[in-house]
Amino acid sequence: MEKMLKKEGGGMQGEMIVQQSQQSAMKFLQNVRTKVESLFIDKGLLLFIVGFLLGRAVILSDLSPFALPFFGAVFCLRKERAGIVMLALLAGALTNILLNSGFMLIGMVLFLFTAKLLNRRNLLTIKWLPFTVFAISIAARVILTYLSQGTLQNTNWILAGVEAGLSFVLTMIFIQSMPLLTLKKIKHSLKNEEIISFIILLASVMTGTIGWFLYGFSVENILSRYLVLIFSYVGGAAIGSAVGVVTGIILSLANIASLYQMSMLAFSGLLGGLLKEGRKVGVASGLLIGTLLIGLYGGGAETIYVTLIESILAIGFFLLTPKSAFAKLARYIPGTREYSQEQQQYLRRVRDVTANRVEQFSSLFQALSNSFSNNNFHHQDESAEREVDIFLSHITEKTCQTCFKKENCWAQNFDTTYEHMKGIMTELEDGTEIHNRILKKEFDKHCVKSKKVIELISQEMSHFQANRKLKKQVKESRKIVAEQLLGVSQVMGNFAKEIQKERDNLQHQEDQVMDAIKGIGLEVSGIDIYSLEEGSVDIEMALPYCQGRGEGEKIIAPMLSDILNETITVKKEVCAEHPDGVCRLYFTSAKDFIVETGMANAAKGGAWVSGDSHSTIELGSGKYAIAISDGMGNGERAHLESNETIQLLQKILQSGIDETVAIKSVNSVLSLRNTDEIFSTLDLAMIDLQDANAKFLKIGSTPSFIKRGEKVHMVEAGNLPMGIIQEFDVDVVSEQLKAGDLLIMMSDGVFDGVKNVENPEFWMKRKIRELQTVEPQAVADLIMEEVIRTDEGLIKDDMTVVVAKIKRNIPKWSTIPIYSAPSFKRKKAL
Template sequence: GSLEHTAVLALVLAMALTAAAPALCFAALAVAAGGLGTAVFCPGERRSGAAVFTAGCALGALAAPNLTGVLTLGLAAGAGLLGFLLCPEQALRAVFPPPATPVGTQSLTSAARKLSGVADTLSDIAETVNAVCSCQMPPRGESYDYVVEFCAQHLCQNCARRNTCWVQGYSTAMDGLYALRGALEHNGRVELEDLPGQLSTCVHPADLCATVSHGYRLWCSRRQTRARAELLRTALTEQYSAMATALAQMAARLGRAGLPDPRREARTTQLFASLGLEPLECTVLTDLAGRVTAAVTLPRTSFTPGECRALAEEMGRICRRDFDPPEVTNCRTVTMLHFGERPLYRAVFGLASRPAPPETVSGDACRQFCDSAGRAQMLLCDGMGTGKPAAVDGQMAAKLTAQLLQAGFAAESAARLVNVALGLKNAGQESGATLDLLTLDLYTGRAGLFKAGAAPSFLCRAGVVRTLDGASLPMGVLPTVTGRSTALTLDVGDTVMMVSDGALCDGSAWLCDQLTLSTRLGQSPQQTAEAVAASAVRRSGARQDDITVAIVRLERQKS
């Protein structure tokens, strides 16, 4: 058992022996020394423990008043040790569970799981941005004086009339070269007929046109490089800022993870040991809200869905709570299981999408899922425009946002990082994607709605529809994202509907009426989404755009 258990037991036995007969004080000393020595030097080891206990008894025998006491103590200790060695190990562990993992290492499992998710997500972001930028890298880029200097160095440096043009007629030559800027910006090059009167004295007019045109192209390239460097610098600083905010939020959550429960940890360790899966780490925590979470790290093992459900039932019996099947994370050499209490509520989703004719691919992208922290996440991203270009932005924004949310990022931090990725991918082009994100706590019903350029959303409560709106700009347009957050609390039966702007071609009043009607008819979220999408297509007429309807309804968890 643990050191605390052994100390209490040794004290009780020593008091009992002394109370039975004061002459047995030496025996009380032997029991206390042997028990405590075993717990300190070799906890959980049967043979080594027996040896240490024998040494403790020998120490107690030195205090015996006579030889009879020594023999009596020896016989009693021998009989006790024989019974201890013959007793089945499972019977001993049922009474005295093995010592719990030291508190200093208990947070490693949870921290490793979270940081692993963050590392994987950031790696995906870096790979996506690098892959896109390598295909869309603009050519290189700097003031129009560069064109003048280029012409003077590469054409006029060795010309016989250099002193005449650049010393005696300096102002005339400069005015002539600056007069070519309009033709260069309009055509990208100059021809002989574009040469102004100030340059009529040039003896190499054709070479002058070619040199000025080449210098202009190099100047444009330098300007593009400078603009790109500025964009990358802005993106880098924004990314550092977003990462600092996100990691601070994660550190705060880890600091509020809760108190360890050594007894439940010991029973959890015993459960997996009995299955032949000796845990590398085991943590059972009770947070400030009273919810219990458990994390177990094992040598790499695969689990079927049925085995996960069985493990959740056994963990529920040990911790006296209802657990959902664990979240399984496989690393290179270990497997991490994370058990969370079954939430009070459950989220029922519905989704319907219609691409704008004649396109076959929708620019809208939606993700609906529940994460390991007991939160329902529903996000809708609408890429600007229609077809494949819009679909690239929409799918990229939705995928990266979902990965960041699953890794533990808050909505604002995830939006800032995705904004950086879209800004780099678009490389100054006028494109981007909106973000409509609902985060719902399934334990309390509290929700947060974050909008970045998204269309209004709708909340239906007791048959009454309320519009949720927030004016903002899409992601990928500005260096920093400007979103709006709204806090609300949902109850059983409340429904939240998100739509892309294609569903608002005929206004929003009919959407409120349709949502109210579907609620009164008792339709499921999926049926409601299909009905709203079909009505939006009929109402759009010639104003065709991608249409997506995403719905979530809060319901009581089934027992």
């Protein structure tokens, strides 16, 4: 046993030693990486190397358009490194052509002098830097030519203009490329223009290696092919061929003998990018094929050996390059997988930050709601008692202070005096007379100034009641604000949860679905899958001009239904307006149930304007709302009241607030707004389209009826009309509906319109049971007609009937089976 324990202990100790060694190695590599970055970026070694090679770079035998643009860009963007770059440029020129060192020295001195003058007027900016370099380049070349030859010819002026023009363009290119040489981390993805500018900079730097040989092999050829290999591997055929063309053009300008290199580099970059799926071996094969083909064409069999060895050396450097370097470069090039991952990480960070801020606001609104709400009933009772005490003390101050029995009443018989005055105060709250004769008789015996006290209480009672009403309104206003803040807090909390739902990377599934659809001969321009969660599928598809044939509804949706194993429907279809356009289809999960509605209404006396309003709202949360509001009275004023109730409720429900909170909010707004006796009722039914569960919220409204076959069930709840009282509890009634059920909702003008019937509930049930049709519109018309006919053709009140039929959602088109349909895992709905 001891041996086993020792063995286990030794194994654990060995694992700890290995982990410590790995951590030490990682820490060492991190330190080395940090020191190298500091040496090249912070100390300016990279800029020195680039400046040295650009100082050597020459095109058309003796033109050097690279030095001044690079010096100007460094001077404007990294002024503290201008001295190092100046020395590097002069050192590079001295190793190649001495005359160019004089041109650079004159040009940089003129630039420093001009910069000093322009800085006084704040004119040396990025915008004006290319023009400044253009003028100084011409001046420096003219001065150098005159000093060396003693005369100026037309050819000299032309060459000076060409060199200055190139310097003008290169200045703008180097300005865009400079951050890539001076920043440790680039915080944004590279645009195509920035990529090309960086390639031009690298090609310009490689021009400085012309004349360098490694065991007889050209360094510039090896580096240029290595550069093409890197960008073909990272960016694909488009980037690889572009890098080959740009690099080849610049190298051929420096050395006319290298003109064929442009064709080879471009072709190799194209082939390497196309063979990118073969990883490094595929890209290297592209370079070898391009070298063999273009090499034989350019120099024949005599030079193919040297060219092939140069390509093999470039491939060797390429294979030795670590994957981390490619991954780091790929993060900044659009279209790469690393770039997509970087963008997703950035969007994830933005999403998390946004969700946290929304949650903070939700918590803030929750705290504000708690501060406004007043649920401490004990505190409310104490406040009411204190108001009574203050009122009675005010009465006592005017009556009892000068009374000779003050000591007897308030010192010896405090409780009796207090209870008598409080009782009288209670009696006078509703009128000016005391109905409790016993209380009045006892108070007359107890108080010598009873008549004066009663009169004063009666006079002051109106002020007391007004003050109490004002405080009550303030309290109710606070409650309204608390409810609204609570609703906003809930909506923002739900919104934060939606934000935090990360969109999965469904690229593989998109390719599978596209292949399956193209497999039957349909052309698809593109597919974007945003969600494959059961019950919440969200797919967008682009098709060529469809001529309105309905391919999405008839073919694609049934195919998707078979692939995803659930019914998919076309949520929206945007057809192209011309043959060259693109049609866009939006697919979503079909709900298990649908609601078909019918409506009938009539105004009192056959008038044009009815005091009833109704609405059917399909909410984005998979719910269907049916609402009827009856404004008090008739005519335009009642219509405005009921319509405003419906519109306000609709907007609140569509914002995502719970229906109970929504109704309380509407009631609170109406109760505060109403200055006269104008109220409205509300009958709301919320139907869940996934399970057909219905919630009924009835505010002063008449019962509703559910017909299922030959059975009729009545749904009712007791709540006062909206706007009468500020504080009330909404009575919610839940009913489970089934396919084929009829939901019949009506206003009081229909339910109470039958005056000659003793039991309207039984009569309405019987009439609904006897209906021979199940079409919602026909049912609504028949009920309305029956009520009017029973009342001798008179319409004595506004009438509204809304009938909803619950139906199973059966698609119009059958599922189209695909025998090669892809299969993939999907998230289940919560």
